[in-house]
Amino acid sequence: MGEALESKHAQTQLQAINKALASGMFVHVRKMLNSLPPGDIALLLESSPARTRSELWQLLDADFYGDVIEELSEDVRNGIIRQMVPEKVVDALEDMDTDDLAETLSSLPESVSQDVLMSMDEQDRQRAEQALSYGEDTAGFIMNTDTITLRPDVSVDVILRYLRLKGELPEDTDTFYVVSRTDRLIGKVPVTRLLTAVPDITVDELMDEEPEAIPVHMPETDVAKLFERYDWISAPVVDEHHHLVGRITIDDVVDIIREDAEHSMMSMAGLDDEEDTFAPVMQSTQRRSVWLAVNLVTALMAAAVSDLFEATLSQMAVLAILNTIVPSMGGVAGNQTLTLVIRGMALGHVSPSNSRWLVSKELAIGALNGIIWALLIASVIALWKQDFALGGVIAFAMMVNMVAAGLAGATLPIIMKKMKIDPALAGSVILTTITDVVGIFAFLGTATLLLL
Amino acid sequence: MGEALESKHAQTQLQAINKALASGMFVHVRKMLNSLPPGDIALLLESSPARTRSELWQLLDADFYGDVIEELSEDVRNGIIRQMVPEKVVDALEDMDTDDLAETLSSLPESVSQDVLMSMDEQDRQRAEQALSYGEDTAGFIMNTDTITLRPDVSVDVILRYLRLKGELPEDTDTFYVVSRTDRLIGKVPVTRLLTAVPDITVDELMDEEPEAIPVHMPETDVAKLFERYDWISAPVVDEHHHLVGRITIDDVVDIIREDAEHSMMSMAGLDDEEDTFAPVMQSTQRRSVWLAVNLVTALMAAAVSDLFEATLSQMAVLAILNTIVPSMGGVAGNQTLTLVIRGMALGHVSPSNSRWLVSKELAIGALNGIIWALLIASVIALWKQDFALGGVIAFAMMVNMVAAGLAGATLPIIMKKMKIDPALAGSVILTTITDVVGIFAFLGTATLLLL
Incomplete structure (x- = not known):
């Protein structure tokens, strides 16, 4: 783009x-x-x-x-x-x-x-x-079921004669598969190799033995990852007895790769993956309303937290004015971490063996962010409102919320994945709820204790 | 995932x-x-x-x-x-x-x-x-430069003899290209067709004439779109004189497709496309700080708007408590529209000829959303705070902000694209600023006029 x-x-x-x-x-x-x-x-x-x-x-x-x-x-x-x-x-x-x-x-x-x-x-x-x-x-x-199979003991010129008789080959055939008498997949021969082979050589001398095969029940996103990782153009599909049942070609996988990559973006904005840009108004409104409803509940929860500090707010209107800054910064920092971890998971980079390291890293970034933005916001507020104590309070709240944001952004998707919930779908709402609640509590709570 | x-x-x-x-x-x-x-x-x-x-x-x-x-x-x-x-x-x-x-x-x-x-x-x-x-x-x-080219007047058995002499073919060769004496691309022959052809036929009888070719200066994202749209496995690349200069195979394009699809998600969260999940803490903190800095300015702008209504806020603390609800709902609705339009652009669905229709559609959704969520929030606030006038005020502000969100979400990416700014990168910040400012103005402004 x-x-x-x-x-x-x-x-x-x-x-x-x-x-x-x-x-x-x-x-x-x-x-x-x-x-x-x-x-x-x-x-x-x-x-x-x-x-x-x-x-x-x-x-x-x-x-x-x-x-x-x-x-x-x-x-x-x-x-x-x-x-x-x-x-x-x-x-x-x-x-x-x-x-x-x-x-x-x-x-x-x-x-x-x-x-x-x-x-x-x-x-x-x-x-x-x-x-x-x-x-x-x-x-x-x-998968497609139109594979061309060869037997190991046949010679190249027999195959070529057979293919000439047959005429056209299935679309995007780049490999012939070699199967045993019982239909077990035992090898593969790239089409180009048949072209360069001497006529009297037999298939078993020519084939790659025990080719990598995809189990027929493997989820399509895993299939897509394998194609990406190994730069495959096509791959054979086998059943539980290692019988060849079909082949998958990359043009079918390209759509899955795009959809998988788009899935997180669409989900994080509360949209259906397949949502049609030109769908009718009623249909779009209905589909998007789920997310807005969830957000309304979240926003009301944040309001309920502020409500606990009504007495403080009515005494110091300045707190009401600044009340959104800390939650907002926490939301952005947390969403950065969340997005990165979700993408890392989608690419297969995040696993139980490195997730502890990742959480510590994001906590460290949160703490560092906390110090940087606390100092900055304290200076701005102290200058704007001529109130150093207020600057100190907002700085403290910022520190707390940035650490919370890093922790929540890194752990939420890992926990949700263990619970088999799609982190892209619900992660961002839960995260924002956490950074809102922690941010408001830290800011108004500290202000109530120290400034009144 | x-x-x-x-x-x-x-x-x-x-x-x-x-x-x-x-x-x-x-x-x-x-x-x-x-x-x-x-x-x-x-x-x-x-x-x-x-x-x-x-x-x-x-x-x-x-x-x-x-x-x-x-x-x-x-x-x-x-x-x-x-x-x-x-x-x-x-x-x-x-x-x-x-x-x-x-x-x-x-x-x-x-x-x-x-x-x-x-x-x-x-x-x-x-x-x-x-x-x-x-x-x-x-x-x-x-592109790769290891293409195998054929001349139109050569027969299949001559080619087969040549290929056998040559031995191995370049990786992922699925098509031979036919060029004229001056190296102009004039046709293509799929590898499989050579296998099924009778030996004495010549290339010009066998080839597909005038194959689709990619201009050598075409941006890679456009190349990726062509591969996706036409389900290509490989395609020839030509220079401005239609001379064959190379070929592109789909395994090179798959990475581009994933990167393009991920680009919007990463940008919208303020992350670099290539950001490494396991980068050192300092490097990550530095990269992410740009986005946090921009958000701080935005949050301060929203606070400055609230600051205009300090007198109102100090008289009615309940306004401070509810002040975040309308901006938050506008932000979510606007981001849904923005994400959908950005994806539509990336897929090539949104163009000048249909953008007016799209903006009207999103405005209609905004208005409908406005009515639904205004009624709902008015009921909740009237019950919670036992204040019908307050419910009316927040309902009006919600209506206004939802329409603004739909309008901004649909027009922003279109305008930004015309200005050659990447909408995924800056769109979401500008949008949130708009929904924050409009939401706060509408809520606190109406409250000041009607409730005091």
């Missing part, structure tokens, strides 16, 4: 299509739209308000439905499919790869997905039901 | 190595460490405090230096290279691919990278200097 330009080409097309649509040139829009690649059509739909979106969909050639649906985010896809008659949905999903089909089906309302499954042919239905049975967000769910 | 398990295997190894290190079993650690793949060694280093990190590095076999350095994040890499003698750095970087080499060199201190360049052989130095000349974060910088 930042200064980087958008892809100019796509932006220009988008504007041209919007303009043509606004002036009712539907024939023109249809022509432009149907000449775009599926990824661009998906981008155009995702960048349009609901009404434009359904107008565009109606102008789209039905042959492209499947390819475009594959590329859409869940929210947008569901909105579009809900408007289609079931037969059209079946047609659109017919030629999809297993992985895309499973994902699309699982995001549809039960009744629609049952209709679609019923009207599919036997073999496709079995493949889809198998993928669905592994459970959403697992390797089995995102 | 969330409930997903970490990769158990790596975690267990990590703990085993840490334990062995703590008990001084260096021979054992060395053995375990050097049996790991480079990606795992990099993860282990990134998950360790500075001291453990340099102990581990000393135990690592020098043969692995290059492969591990490639996988490290910038901050950690620089820390390690700074401790190495230049000759060792040269040895480590010797066998690197152009793209990794360019990236590593550009992140080193000038003096070290000059030393490294000087001690490289002529051909490698030219390649590295060429990549560096395209400028960091461009396609030319992240």
